Amino acid sequence: MTATAHRKTLPNGLRVVAVEMPHLHSTEIAVYVRVGGRDDSRATAGLAHFLEHMLFRGTAEHPTNLELEAAFEAIGGCVNAATDAESTSYYSRVHPDHVAEGLRLLAAMVLTPTFPGIDIEKRIITEEALEDINDHGDDINPDNLSSSMLWPDHPLGMPTIGYLDTISAITEADLKGHMTRYYVPTNAVVVAAGRVRADDVFGAVADAFGTWAGPSAPGRLPPPSNQDEPRCLFVKDADSQVDLQITFRGFSRPDPQLAASRLLRRVLAGGGCSRLHLNLRERLGIVYSVDAQVAAYDETGCFSIELSTAPENLLTAVEEVLGETRKLAAEPVGAEELRRVRQGYFFDLAYSEDSTFEMQVRYGWGELMGMVKGIDEERAEVEAVDEGTLQAVARRLFAPAALNLVAVGPVTATAKRRIEQLLRRYAKEFPTSSQPPGP
Incomplete structure (x- = not known):
């Protein structure tokens, strides 16, 4: 049997995709937001990635990361996330009988985060960033260095994780401002793939994300193209x-x-x-x-x-x-x-x-x-x-x-x-x- 994809746009502009794979015994759910490292400035480098981390720290319903993780585990899930240059995703495999609950938990992360433990998260992300820096303070990650050469003085040329100074300077106001600008339904997609029925997915997403609102996200600065030699x-x-x-x-x-x-x-x-x-x-x-x-x-x-x-x-x-x-x-x-x-x-x-x-x-x-x-x-x-x-x-x-x-x-x-x-x-x-x- 082959996968069959169905698409719907909710009244708030959120796009929903359901991929029916009825022969399987699991379902993967995800929320994608069209924002990443290239949407940060030099002064806020790492903000998109930092926010991704913070959405795991607690929601209005599950105030701690432990409670949130336990809620996903109770439905066969293990929530994860990723931030790259142009997108951020939150995803989990869940049992097909609990897709609606999994979508509700993802919606809580995106719509009602409480941002506890910012200072702890700064220390964690700083440790992650230090993996790319040697004893002299030089960046030794070839990916970061290549990007800085390809797109100098442009966000695509900056490390998605940010710099030590920008990570330490991030505030709760920065996080909330970033969410207001980019975490809007017209800039996002919710998807479920596995043993699901499309109409059930559309209904569950409407229930979980139907109140989400916000203006269109900002545009992006085009990258430079001025290299003429190796x-x-x-x-x-x-x-x-x-x-x-x-x-x-x-x-x-x-x-x-x-x-x-x-x-x-x-x-x-x-x-x-x-x-x-x-x-x-x-x-x-x-x-x-x-x-x-x-x-x-x-x-x-x-x-x-x-x-x-x-x-x-x-x-x-x-x-x-x-x-x-x-x-x-x-x-x-x-x-x-x-x-x-x-x-x-x-x-x-x-x-x-x-x-x-x-x-x-x-x-x-x-x-x-x-x-x-x-x-x-x-x-x-x-x-x-x-x-x-x-x-x-x-x-x-x-x-x-x-x-x-x-x-x-x-x-x-x-x-x-x-x-x-x-x-x-x-x-x-x-x-x-x-x-x-x-x-």
């Missing part, structure tokens, strides 16, 4: 390895080239048969693992390749990674390799139909972002990517003017100069018929 950043850190991240400015969420970008991720680092795994691990033995990620936002995105290696292997690792991205721009992927990575993509799509979590993300988060795609639609999109399309997208995606390199660890001055030379050579040898993505 950039590199080295952060010294006392470690036995160097953390390397090579990131290219990529495609926005609505860009049709995103499907090809996801296939390129699988070609490079999508498993044991991927190019970088075979070269860096199996042939050279200089990494334990290598990974690649695709991120897409409203107007921009990025494609990141990340690994850790011993300092003496850093130059080789950089050369190998750039050699593969250049090769993808210069030569078509073979038909058999494309068939293999495409088939792997299709298998993962099929597996996702067994997951209530993945279905609520697909249809709930997708509704929030205005990009709902069913399994068959996404499959057709990927099926349409041929060898020529993949090469054309690689030529644009991996262009030198979109390249940002971050190395964190014991990198010598000689290694830095050699890496800068490699980047200049990459720019000189790269095919020049395409422009990089923007902004």
Whole structure:
């Protein structure tokens, strides 16, 4: 049996999605709000993330986090949350017989938080933030560093968790003001996926969230697009390895080239048969693992390749990674390799139909972002990517003017100069018929 998604908008503007999966024995429920780190300013960096934490601390009905957690556990749940650059979500798996109660508990978190224990939460989040900072006070998180290079002086370039000074300065008034601006029904989606009936979900959400009101959320500042050459950043850190991240400015969420970008991720680092795994691990033995990620936002995105290696292997690792991205721009992927990575993509799509979590993300988060795609639609999109399309997208995606390199660890001055030379050579040898993505 396949999942069937149904959608309704309540009179207050709240969108509701019910994904019927009657053959399963659980249900995933979630509330999505279209607000994240990019909606913070430098002075309030980390506010969206801090608020997400605070909604667990107590509601009018359940004054403590312990009571709130116990209420979810009583219906088979375990509430969780996440904040990223553009969205915040609150979610839990619950027993299908208790979906209405689970939705009521989520509504209480969003509509009637009491904000106890702000100072305790500051200490907790400060400890979380310190994981990304070394003894000298330098940020050593490659993701944060890459973002700051891609989108300098813009909220997308700031860490979602914020900075030590901004975390310590957050007040209850800041939290309430943030909620007033962004936690409004027209800026949110409620979703339930699993053994549910759509009409039951719509009724339960109307009962739980029907009184929610508020004006439209503010707009967003577009990110900059002024890079015209490769950039590199080295952060010294006392470690036995160097953390390397090579990131290219990529495609926005609505860009049709995103499907090809996801296939390129699988070609490079999508498993044991991927190019970088075979070269860096199996042939050279200089990494334990290598990974690649695709991120897409409203107007921009990025494609990141990340690994850790011993300092003496850093130059080789950089050369190998750039050699593969250049090769993808210069030569078509073979038909058999494309068939293999495409088939792997299709298998993962099929597996996702067994997951209530993945279905609520697909249809709930997708509704929030205005990009709902069913399994068959996404499959057709990927099926349409041929060898020529993949090469054309690689030529644009991996262009030198979109390249940002971050190395964190014991990198010598000689290694830095050699890496800068490699980047200049990459720019000189790269095919020049395409422009990089923007902004």
